[in-house]
Amino acid sequence: MAGSTVLAALKLLSSALLLSQLCAATPVKLEERQAYAMIGDGFEEATMTLGSYYNYWSITNGTYDLTRSQRAPTTSPKTLPMMGDRKAIKIEPNRTALVIIDMQNFFLHPELSPGAVDGRGAVAPTVRMIEGFRKHGMKVLWVNWGLTEYDLLTIPPAFKAGFSGGSNLANETFGSDMGTLKENGTTIEVGRMLMRGSWNAEPYGVLGTMKDEGIKAGTDLWFDKNRLSGLWGPQTPLGLWLQENEVSTLFFGGVNADQCVWSTLVDAYFKGYDVVYVDDISQTTSPSYAVNMTRYNAQGYGEFPQVKWQKQS
Ligand SMILES: *[C@@H]1O[C@H](CO)[C@@H](O)[C@H](O)[C@H]1NC(C)=O
Ligand SMILES: *[C@@H]1O[C@H](CO)[C@@H](O)[C@H](O)[C@H]1NC(C)=O
Ligand SMILES: *[C@@H]1O[C@H](CO)[C@@H](O)[C@H](O)[C@H]1NC(C)=O
């Protein structure tokens, strides 16, 4: 498919697809032989449907069709190769979005996070990914820490301790003034830590410019979050928008891969979205943990040979 070739050239292929939990209140009729289709009994090319009419995947020959096209209209679905256990996915652009998490000055600027070398390395692939998504009419969603005074009152002490940079725990965490830094001879007010509208909570470098352009053009949207996950609890601004716009498939990138990206991805999975972890735009200061988490979940659960369920006769 022409579209997927373009996207693949943008390294969109660096993804592993995780299984989304599907509501199965009214299961589509499943022929018994189709349940065997994954285990090499000669029916690999049969189409298997998982889920109900309202929410389902169709799987043919290792390609997971996520478009739910019998129930909802399609525009120009794209088929993309995957890195994980599943070979390929087919997506409907109008119901697919890119979620970019925490690519903020606080986590990436060399003066504020000198160790975030891999995160800064993710900027260039993220730019290409944004361009690919915009080109195919798929929304780009910026999901970032953006705290309010109310959040400072209600956020638990465990989070304040976790984000405290110094020995003065109470005054060196969310909401505290981070002073100034100098860049190219200009003094920058870093602002209060991860507060909405502060400089440190803005996307880093060229991503800030791209975010502004995208929001102006209507291709991108901005969502503040007040926990590691942008989809925690009963509802969040991001969750409400996804629900109201009937988006079902989410691609994830940002920092840190094993923290904010991962917890948002896991919450999305729990809430029933199809979730795609994009390897080269998800980075962290603790890469071996992220590698193990994603490998464990996307490539057959750790180092044990994957046991396929087989019906006993
Ligand atoms: C199924 O996949 C195999 C191996 O990738 C390929 O040879 C075959 O042509 C595919 N069949 C269909 C119907 O796409
Ligand atoms: C899907 O397409 C409709 C009709 O063009 C448009 O109004 C809507 O914004 C699109 N949704 C997304 C998430 O792109
Ligand atoms: C934190 O800062 C406030 C205002 O500057 C000050 O009144 C307070 O004593 C400080 N708390 C600690 C534990 O240093």
Ligand SMILES: *[C@@H]1O[C@H](CO)[C@@H](O)[C@H](O)[C@H]1NC(C)=O
């Ligand atoms: C400082 O210079 C670099 C390199 O030219 C540029 O990328 C960056 O945006 C500049 N920073 C500011 C605050 O102007």
Ligand SMILES: *[C@@H]1O[C@H](CO)[C@@H](O)[C@H](O)[C@H]1NC(C)=O
């Ligand atoms: C990741 O997994 C590899 C292989 O099992 C192991 O050697 C390594 O210690 C793990 N890394 C961490 C941080 O646990």
